Amino acid sequence: MAAVKTHVRTTLNGEATEYLCEPNQSLLEVLRDVLFLTGTKEGCNDGNCGACTVNMDGRIVDSCLVLGVEAEGSDILTIEGVATPEGLHPIQQAFLENAALQCGICTPGFIVASKALLEKEPNPSEARVRHWLAGNLCRCTGYDKIVKAVVDAANTMGGKK
Amino acid sequence: MRPIEYVAAKTVQEAVKSLAEKGDAARPLAGGTDIIVQLRGGRRQLDRLVDMKAIPELNELTYNASSGLRIGAAVPCYRVYGDAAVASAYPGLIDAASLIGGIQIQGRGSIGGNLCNAAPSGDTIPALIAHSAVAEIAGPGGNREVPVEDFCTAPGRTVLQSGEILVAIRVPAPAAHFGACYIRFIPRNEMDIAVVGVGASMVLDGNKVTACRIALASVAPIPVYATAAGAALVGKEATEENINAASEAAQAAATPISDMRGTAEYRTHLIGVLTRRALQSAIQRAKEA
Ligand SMILES: Cc1cc2nc3c(=O)[nH]c(=O)nc-3n(C[C@H](O)[C@H](O)[C@H](O)COP(=O)(O)OP(=O)(O)OC[C@H]3O[C@@H](n4cnc5c(N)ncnc54)[C@H](O)[C@@H]3O)c2cc1C
Ligand code: FES
């Protein structure tokens, strides 16, 4: 079958972004291979690890399970959109301060997922943080430091978004 | 994934036509959390995916205390458990919708997709059966309805014929003193496939059971509606002895296999334990309702 490319219009990290993709390309492939936004990672490529987590229209999704063509008209946030010119986001800062990463491949997914939680629930319990992050796997840290970083970030942010 | 054509249908008619044109080489796409994995893994080969998410009717979630619940086939799980009125009226369904995958999967994956994927382990299917849900189907030959217990025909296969789509799942309004529950056993807390799952619902008059439905996941090639197990309780008091009799009938309704998740014997044991727990929880909820 001829590979006909589709023209897709999105808002990506706050900016109008258009791209061409084939229908069999995942949003993850589009982000990394077409738009060269390589902060979003590929772990399993089948929905289990959460390394590819992005925020799409206010919900976190595994970008390996979204087709690039499905993103038409949507508003997407990737890890590249989390820090500002003023500095790191409090969640990123808390990951550094708590040594919540080792190899770092899971980190963008955890940060994008945690940010969505704190925007919805500014003061989650530790149990809630663990439940929310169950779709994100980490092979290095043992999770405790990640959970502590998210709770610390919630405290620093003091309920602010 | 090999090249594929993507069609975002705007209406039910357009989806039906687009699917019927390609026969077995086309399938609907809802949240994609099953089908994208299957396509990428080579377990399915398709020429066309027809996206259901832009069809307004398939995105509607409507609830009315007298007419009941209608879940558009493409509505993702989070919208179902995120609706407070729906959550309190359909506790068994909410149990199931909130344990599919993790938050990322629930943001995309739909109950309609879970049903149409027809996995023996599909968590929402026993819950839908317990809640007496009905599948609304549209196709080239018109519309029809099928009770969810008759929807799955084999692993990955359903009653849907070429060009037919699931439009919505309708769940009747619960009677007074209705309670329901879905529980499953998995080796960890989240993100795994049910070794056994049990959905149960119940209507109580005082302590007497006036209606009861029990359905099972992961214990046969298709989800099992254990009619004899529910019937064992109807007209009886909700006592431990009667609950035990119903759970034994549930065990007898299953034909489990041994695989990497557990032996047939282990599964049979689990059906007993989980049926008792699901019934006790449904009874508790019926008393509070
Ligand atoms: C990491 C991970 C964890 C998971 N955990 C669970 C779990 O705990 N429990 C569980 O039960 N499942 C689980 N699943 C499987 C999957 O997420 C669910 O089955 C989900 O509900 C599927 O819905 P969907 O909208 O993504 O379906 P899709 O993948 O879009 O579609 C599924 C199937 O249904 C067909 N279909 C979709 N819509 C229609 C329609 N309107 N008419 C006709 N056919 C249609 C498709 O063609 C396809 O064959 C998991 C998957 C992943 C990747
Ligand atoms: S790469 Fe998407 S969930 Fe693992």
Ligand code: FES
């Ligand atoms: S830091 Fe290595 S996987 Fe999490």
